[in-house]
Amino acid sequence: MADLTNFLAENGELPWAWGSVDCCMVLADWAQANGHGDLLAQYRGFYDDEAGCLAIVVERGGLLPIVGDGCARVGLPATESRMPGVIAVIGSLTVPTRQWGAIWDGSRWLVRGADGFGAMTAPTLGMWSV
DSSP states (O other), rough: OOOOOHHHHHHHHSOTTTBBBBBHHHHHHHHTTTTTTOOTTTTTTTTSSSHHHHHHHHEEEEEEEEHEEEEEETTTBBBOOOTTTTTEEESSSSSHHHHHEEEESSSEEEEETTTTEEOOOEEEEEEOOO
């Protein structure tokens, strides 16, 4: 597995950019850092603001099916175990616009925001091993 601490530090320093450096794309970047394909390739660069991102999320019924389909496509297995480096969708199952991509650091969910990574507590909707 790639070094999670280094990945988080390096990615956290990148300037925020909808469609390439955001809470969704960081999951795909982490998977790629671990030798997998780009689970969000069809969305990369497809939106360039929050409205565009949310339009896709609403159209697809949430971030959960977007990430779940992508993980299946690149061969990432679903898991029930919170191990460091596991990726997830966390948030509200019933409100698609309140779902975030997260990476488990061993003690908490980290979500990529405009200012880097921050811890977030929310229900886990789906998890995948990288």
